Amino acid sequence: MTATLLEKPRPSYELVSRHDGRAPRYTSYPTAVQFTPTVDARTYKGWLNALPAGEPVSLYAHIPFCARLCWYCGCNTRAVNRHDPVEAYVGKLVEEIRLVSRELPGPIPASAIHLGGGTPNMLAPRDMDRLFGALGRAFALTPDAELAAELDPPLLTREWVAAAAGHGLKRASLGVQNLAPEVQAAVDRRESIAEVARCMDWLREAGVASINLDLMYGLPHQTTGNTLATIEAIIPLRPERIALFGYAHVPWMKAHQKLIDEAALPGAPARLDQSEAAAERLIEVGYVRIGLDHFALPGDELSVALAERRLRRNFQGYTTDAARTLIGFGASAIGSFPQGYVQNLTKELDWRDAVECGELPIARGVTLTADDRFRGEIIERLMCDLAVDLAAVCKTHERDPAELNAEIASLAAFEQDGLLHRDGPRLSVTEPGRLVVRAIAAAFDAYFKPEEGRHSRTL
């Protein structure tokens, strides 16, 4: 580590851990824990029927297949070594899109499509043609509709990039995690910086304007040294965005994580050191730190949206997507509507059976109350801007600011420790407080019960 880095003030582990409360990551409010089967296919039909004609929606398709199963992975996916299951799945996606389109009140414009996973580059170009053909029949894709996709570098080909570019690929996210051979061996995921660089060249040649690289900290045998070495290797590639995720070790939910040697996992102080050393170096070379775990070049849309206070948070993380409606397709996909959230059946076979029976494959969801919308806006502003003007949010939602007195009082310890600054109704999370912003946001969550401990730790 350089002298300049050591001189920078860094929140102490002791301070952060005192306020670390296993709070949700707030990719929605209420969070998925509050989803119940009371929101079902009938509810979903009603929400689809009520979509305002002419208002663009965003679309998400989940591709739960990978060429390999990385031992740390927390995504809903499985490894396959033949193409038939992927092709069969795309056939069901096409059917699901048709089922949804029957419920639409007329031609609905769609301005953004996100392919998530798993590994969307498991789709063959002919699969993408079928998928986009179905989306094009169901929705009025706007001429400038943007496609974004999550990609696994060693599997990516120039042909795939060309095929996706033909469908409007404008943003891509590549998994990198950590480049040290000992870390890669401990999670059974191998890839080189040369592969990542080659993918970025193909994507940029094809006109992809914003490339994100996913990095992780807290993996087995990960150290601050090999985290910084990974950062140094990617800096010359100048990715527009970088996500830095803390490894969430939940072997009771993801059985393959049991393959990870727990004795090799860095402890909480080491995780903090890895994440903050990486952040300091990225800021030093010009990246803007965004929210919980993102970094972007100053000219990237994410940084611009942050500066203009129009950054949003949804199931894909931080986004500039302003659409009020997100329609999800595929096993486990989540949709977001003005009325609430809706989630598809998580298991691929259950999802497939429902689609085959001609049913919308809904498992659960939540209908938003006026209070959910009010609290959801406070939480989203805190997670995105690290600041919120409570008086302004109260005014929008016609609420009396005095109703939040108990929540504000519960934040006194954060204020005393310099993690939060309060100026009348305006709350600003300080730079050290960024690490506990989830716990600060949780003060406004009417459902959160800290003692249940269902969420991963901040560190």
Ligand SMILES: C[S@@+](CC[C@H](N)C(=O)[O-])C[C@H]1O[C@@H](n2cnc3c(N)ncnc32)[C@H](O)[C@@H]1O
């Ligand atoms: C859909 S994958 C990315 C695309 C592609 N499948 C790949 O791995 O290159 C999503 C990302 O989630 C992150 N991730 C997966 N499991 C995680 C876990 N248990 N804890 C934290 N982040 C995780 C990784 O950074 C990974 O790149």
Ligand code: SF4
């Ligand atoms: S990290 Fe990516 S490639 Fe690895 S199992 Fe998860 S989704 Fe698949």
